[in-house]
Amino acid sequence: MAKILIATEKPFAPVAVNGIREIIEKAGFELTLLEKYTEKSQLLNAVADVDAIIVRSDIVDNEVFDAAKNLKIVVRAGAGYDNVDCAAATAHNVCVMNTPGQNSNAVAELCIGMLIYGLRGMFNGASGNELKGKKVGILAYGHIGKLVAEYCKAFGCEVYAYHPRRTDEQIQADGVIPVHSQQELFEKCQIVSVHTPSRPENKGCVNYECMSKMPAKAIILNSARKEVFNEEDLVRIMKERTDMKYLTDIQPACHDKMCELFEGRYYATPKKMGAQTAEANINAGLAAAEQIVKFIKNGDETFRVN
Numbered sequence: 001m002a003k004i005l006i007a008t009e010k011p012f013a014p015v016a017v018n019g020i021r022e023i024i025e026k027a028g029f030e031l032t033l034l035e036k037y038t039e040k041s042q043l044l045n046a047v048a049d050v051d052a053i054i055v056r057s058d059i060v061d062n063e064v065f066d067a068a069k070n071l072k073i074v075v076r077a078g079a080g081y082d083n084v085d086c087a088a089a090t091a092h093n094v095c096v097m098n099t100p101g102q103n104s105n106a107v108a109e110l111c112i113g114m115l116i117y118g119l120r121g122m123f124n125g126a127s128g129n130e131l132k133g134k135k136v137g138i139l140a141y142g143h144i145g146k147l148v149a150e151y152c153k154a155f156g157c158e159v160y161a162y163h164p165r166r167t168d169e170q171i172q173a174d175g176v177i178p179v180h181s182q183q184e185l186f187e188k189c190q191i192v193s194v195h196t197p198s199r200p201e202n203k204g205c206v207n208y209e210c211m212s213k214m215p216a217k218a219i220i221l222n223s224a225r226k227e228v229f230n231e232e233d234l235v236r237i238m239k240e241r242t243d244m245k246y247l248t249d250i251q252p253a254c255h256d257k258m259c260e261l262f263e264g265r266y267y268a269t270p271k272k273m274g275a276q277t278a279e280a281n282i283n284a285g286l287a288a289a290e291q292i293v294k295f296i297k298n299g300d301e302t303f304r305v306n
């Protein structure tokens, strides 16, 4: 009987775990659970005899693959799979998948909430600003970027997007204005929402050069990954541009410094909250379970990323 492990340092909502269990058991497999673990050794022990693992942002590195002698597949229940060492997976003959789009709505809704929070001066009691009429730039027009654009349009924003692999026609079809470089996006838009995945070629791509050209009262929102920002440049520009705010769902390495230096202009969620809804957990968790069943039973490799 195939053994499936859910290993989540940040657990799914119980309703999602129940749904995953139902799919796994109906397929005749066994489900085990490792939640809220604090030591890597717990993960290494838990993977010892499993065929498949469902994770979130949990780190799955070479050591994990070495410890998981029966492992055939890892599914990252979510979009970004930068937490999984895909080269090590391939070397161990393990398939890696993600569940693209399944938690996008939760992240997009959080973005709107954070933008309003920032525009309203973090609810400090003073007069703030509205989202309506603002020029909003979407950096990376994927599942989440597209939804943030749609919701911002509903708020009456003028929405621009930059995506290196989308045509103007694809972006225009959504009533969004395409721009042709990241630089142009930052120069045009008072608000920029960053959705760039953490890939080696994107590391530090949001830098002084683009941030420094933003219009007055700029707001930068990061619901992607901390690695896509050049943090030294971020601190520098926040010092220079006292009209600028930085809102993020991922605490940067310089979080303590940012809190100390930029009170009222810097906000970071205490823990990555974008996909933390029961709905997103159900969508991504159940998709992960179904992908595992199809992979083990039929060899279906749809959504394979390595």
Ligand code: 3PG
Binding pocket: 010, 056, 057, 058, 077, 078, 079, 080, 081, 103, 224, 272, 273, 274, 275, 276
């Ligand atoms: C993702 O890549 O899907 C999001 O960043 C959500 O990550 P999480 O599952 O750790 O909340």
